[in-house]
Amino acid sequence: MSRGKRWLFVYIPGFLILLCLFLYEENNHIxxxxxxxxxxxxPQGLDGxxxxxxSDLQSKMYPNDQYPVVSKVKRLKPDIIVMTGDMVDAxxxxxxxxxxxMRGVTEIAPVYFAAGNHEYASRTFPELEKKLTGLGIHVLRNERVRIKAGDGNISLIGVDDPIFNRQEDGDVDxxxxxxREAIGGEVTEDYSILLSHRPELFHVYSDHSIDLSFAGHAHGGQxxxxxxxxxxxxxxxxWPELSEGLHERDGSTLVINRGLGNSVFPQRLFNRPEIVLVELASPAF
Structure with missing residues (x-):
């Protein structure tokens, strides 16, 4: 076989096959x-x-009825599962x-959910919310619940994406x-955990003395x-500053999930889908 034919029938097809496999893995290897x-x-007794x-499933269906996601979550043995929106895609x-x-993960641990911009944009969230609640999922709409944890409580706060709010001016407001609606006038000494879709509003969360915030939305920068x-x-x-990972600000911590699916642009690169596990621990003295 001549050199030209090797390029045409071996090297180029081989390269294209490898490229397709690589791009598939980038989108699907969690x-x-x-x-x-x-x-x-x-609280005391909460180590571990x-x-x-x-976050950000964006209506993606993984093989075998979401088995890659559900099986990995199950192996992590969580005490709770939190979701930060865009589990559907408009x-x-x-x-x-x-x-x-949702049906798969609710069999593993209690699930707490905060809505993102795609839940709003789909215009079907009221019906979806009823279905989620019917599965036993705690849908937190600008509200706080207290969870018994260790020898005390955790305050778990869930807020809607700012797009739900048609009254104020600007995402910060x-x-x-x-x-303010979620926290109300009640003051507690609980460790506070916030579920919010938007990572770029981290300064708002830290200004409200939230101990630990979870967010998505940024898709890891795609x-x-x-x-x-x-x-x-x-x-x-x-070149977003807050696209993934763990961040600190004035004693407040933010964890950003890169998401499980894609929305407008269908391909990830060096940015595979992600499940995040956070283990809480008391500081070592």
């Missing part, structure tokens, strides 16, 4: 990221408390993909209104470049 968050504010964080809405995942990070995230634009 990674697990584990963080340990320590705080002196935690495990929180699994899911552009390619598939409620069944979301419900299959909208989120501030949501947090493409990630070595030594640089995410390329683009909604709400932050190019």
């Amino acid at each position: 990674g697990i990221t584990t963080y340990t968050v320590s705080s002196s504010e935690l 408390y495990r929180i699994v964080h899911l 552009g390619h809405y598939d409620e069944e993909a979301t419900m299959v995942l 909208k989120m501030t209104a949501h947090l 493409f990630r470049l070595p030594l640089i990070g995410g390329v683009y995230s909604p709400g932050q634009g190019m």
Whole structure:
């Protein structure tokens, strides 16, 4: 076989096959990221408390009825599962993909859910909320619940995405209104955990003395470049500062999930789908 034919029939097809396999893996191989968050504010007896964080499924259906997601979550043995919105996608809405995942994870641990911008944009959230609640999922709409944990309680707060708020001006004002509604006038000494879709509003969460916040929305920057990070995230634009990982500000911690699915752009690069596990711990003295 001549050199030209080898390129035409062997090298180029081989390269294209490998490229397709690589891109498929980038979109579908789910990674697990584990963080340990320590705080002196935690109740006694809470060391090792495990929180699994899911976000931004975007109506994606993984093989065998979401088995790759459900099986990985089950192996992590969480005490609770938290979700930070966009589990449906307004552009390619598939409620069944979301419900299959929800039915699977509710058999593992209690599930707490806060809504994102796609829940709002789909215009079907009131019906979806009823179905989620019917499965036993705690849908937190600008409200707080207290969870017995260790020898005390955790205050778990869930807020709607700012797009739900048509009364205030600007996302900061909208989120501030949501947090004030959720927290109310009650003051507790509980360790506080917030579920909110938007990572770029971290300064609002820390200004409200939230101990630990979970967010999604940024999709890890969609493409990630070595030594640089995410390329683009909604709400932050190019080269976003808050696209994934763990961040600290004035004693407050933010964990950002890269998400399980895609929305407007169908491909990830060096940014595989993610399940996050946070283990709580008292600081070592």
